[in-house]
Amino acid sequence: MLTLLYPSESWLHRVPAGPKLTALPLLSVALLAFDSVAVSAGAGLAVGVLALSCGRGFALRALASLKPVAIFVVLVLAWGWIDGTLENGLRIALRLLTLVGAALLVTMSTRFDAMMEAVARPLRRLKIVDAARLAFVAMLVLRFVPAMIARLGALQDSWRARSSRRAGWRLVMPFMIGALDDADHVTDAIRARGGMPTDRAREDDTQR
């Protein structure tokens, strides 16, 4: 469930993450620089054709994922219609749909680890970010989420076993305290295994 990747093998899936990620800001700048209905409509059409070239299911899923911005599109169009600047509204709506749509194509056709590697590699070279540690923390977060959901489920079960009333807010504090204790236990476990992985590990070893 924890992925937005569309499980198919289209040509877009085979394009490396780096170029796909680079294309997004370039598209944004281009659309802002040549801001007109015609340009945005053309770019939007191109994004639509790209989506369709990856298969019908892929395109339909991309369309469904546009739903959160649909309300803003309606809003901008209605606004433009009311104060007589419908063309302006159309321009903004098309730009919004095109940029969000293009970003969706990238997300749906790129594995998360490829995405992370594409971003971490240049950062690592610049020595801004400790990539090994970043990856470790990311995995930690991804493991905490289901653990938290399971904990809440267990608390709800034990409440239901003892009461016919709704638990409501009463489970909030036990949940939080349990989560904080989890953090303590995980910390102990990490320390027992010699600490978190880090890019600097090798340098430390040679110093020792």
Added chain:
Amino acid sequence: MEHRIVMAGLFAALIAALGLVPSFQLISGVPISAQSLGVMLCGTVLGARRGALAVIIVVVLVTLGLPLLAGGRGGPAVLAGPTVGFFLGWIPAAYVTGLVMERWRPSSVALPAAIASLLGGVVVLYACGIVGMAAVLDRSLPEAAMLSLPFIPGDLVKCVLAGLITRGIATARPQSLLSRA
């Protein structure tokens, strides 16, 4: 050191998990997600720097494509959408919430935590959110503010909740309240 990073990871996960809580409706069909409550708690419990770090983890993971936002949204599309200001505004929101919590230390915990959440999680967050929305939708700031106003009552409820939860943590696990460590 490990403990602080693990705590940041835990609260990042908390924000993600709160996105799975079905959104409740306070009045007139305005959906309210619980995620900004997590952002407030990052500030009140972890403090400014760690709180901001926890939120940055979420922002990075979401931007790279994990569907951790309410409604299963994620990916760079979030940065292109009208709510980008609110999404990126989470970082200064948690930082300011934590800063207020660290600096202002009366004997109670609930009140400063609620006020800190109000300043960071509502004032700072909406300032960022409204600027972002005005930019993406090409509207004036007052117009963008009007679109955001219906969500304020729900966020005020979350401030009170953040205050109460922080007080609960201060009572039960005082050593985990890094903002007051």
